[in-house]
Amino acid sequence: MIRVLLADDEALVRTGLRLLLQTAPDITVVAEADDGRAAVEACVRLTPDVVLMDVQMPGLDGVGAARELSALPAPPRILMLTTFDAETYLLPALRAGAHGFLLKDAQPGQVLDAVRNTAAGLHALAPEAVNHLVARAAAEPPPTVPPRLPSLTPREREVLVAIADGLSNAQIGRRLSLRVPTVKAHVSRIMEKLHCESRVQAGLLAMRAGLRGEASPTDQV
Template sequence: MIRVALADDQAMIRAGLRMVLETEPDLQVVAEAADGADALAVTRRARPDVVLLDIAMPRLDGLAAARQIAALPAPPRIIMLTTFDSDDNLYAALRAGASGFLLKVSPPEQLVTAIRVVAGGAALLDPAVTTRVIAAFAHQPAPQPPPELAQLTPRELDVLRLLARGLSNSEIADHLTLGEATVKTHVARVLMKLGLRDRVQAVVYAYENGVIRVGG
C-alpha cells in the first residue's frame, strides 16, 4: 500500500484528489494539509510514502515545504502540483527535491501513475513541460565539468548522456548493446557517485554541468 499525503490550500482540490486516489486499491490517503507548514507537520506525523504538494500555498509555500520535507530523515517522495507551468516553478521544484511535477489539469490516470512511479523510486515530469527542461539550457555557455564527474567510468558517462536525452533503461540497453539489468546497475552507480536522488535530477545535472548539450 502506498501512503499518500495531500497538501493544497483549496479544500475542494483536496477532496477531488482524495476521491481519485481512494478508488485505487494500492493507494491510501493518510493525511491532508492546507498549507506548507501543516504539510511538514503531517509528513512528520503520518510518515507518508508520497506527498502531493501544491506550489502556491499560504504560510509556507510548496517549494519551501518541499525543501524542508526533503531534508527529513528518510523523506517521502514529493510530487509538485500547480496550475502554472512556468519554467521557474519547474526548476525550483526539481531543485527543492521533488521527484515529480504535474499540472493540475493533468488527467487523473496520469496522477495515479505518477504516484506509483515516484513511490517505486523513479521520477516523472508532466509531458507538457519535460521538453522545456532541455530547451532551457540550449543557449547557455558550456560550464566547467565538476570534479565528481571524474568518478564515472566511460561507460557510466555514456549512460548518463543517454539518460539525459530521456531514454529508458531498455532504450539505453539497445543503444549500447548491453543487458537491461546491466544498464540499471550503471544508472544506480551514476546516481550514487554524483549524489543524485533520481533520473530527473540526473537530467538537470547533465545539462547544467555540460555533460550533454542540446542537439549534441
C-alpha cells in the same frame, strides 16, 4: 500500497484528489495538509511514500516544504501540482528536491500514473515541463563537463547515465547487472560527490554534461 499525503490550501482540490486516488486499489491517502508546514509535520509522523503538494500555499509554500522534506532522514517522494506557470516554478521545485511536476488540469489517469511512477523512483514531468527543459537546454551554450564529474568511477558514471534516463533502482540493476542494494550505494555516492539533493538534479547535471549519449542502445530497458 502507495501511501500518499495531500497538501493543498484549497479543501475542494484536496477532496477531488482524495476521491480520485481512492479509486486506485494500490493507492491510499494517509493524511491531508492545508499548508507546507502542516505537510512537513505530517510527514515526520506518518512517513508517506509520496507527497502530492501544491506549489503556492500560505506560510511555507510547496518549494520550501519540498526543501525541508528532502532533508528528512527518510524523505518521501515529492510530486508538485499547480495551476501556475510551469516555467516559473519548475526549476525551483526540482532544485528543492521535487521528483515530479504536474499541472492541475492533468487528466485523472495522468495523475494516477504520476503518483505510481514517482513512488517507483521515476520522474513524472508534465509535457509542458519537459518542453520547457528542452527549450532551456537548447538555448544554453554547449555543455561542458562539470568539475565534479571526473571524481566519479566508471561504474558511477554508468549509474548516473541511467538516472538521467529516468530509470528506477531496480531498472538500473537490470541494465547493469547489479543488485538493488549495490545500486542504492552507488546512487548515494553519486549524490554525495556531485552535491545533489535529488535524483532529478543529478540527472539534469548528467544531461547538461552530455552523458546520456554514453549509454549504448543495447543498454536500454
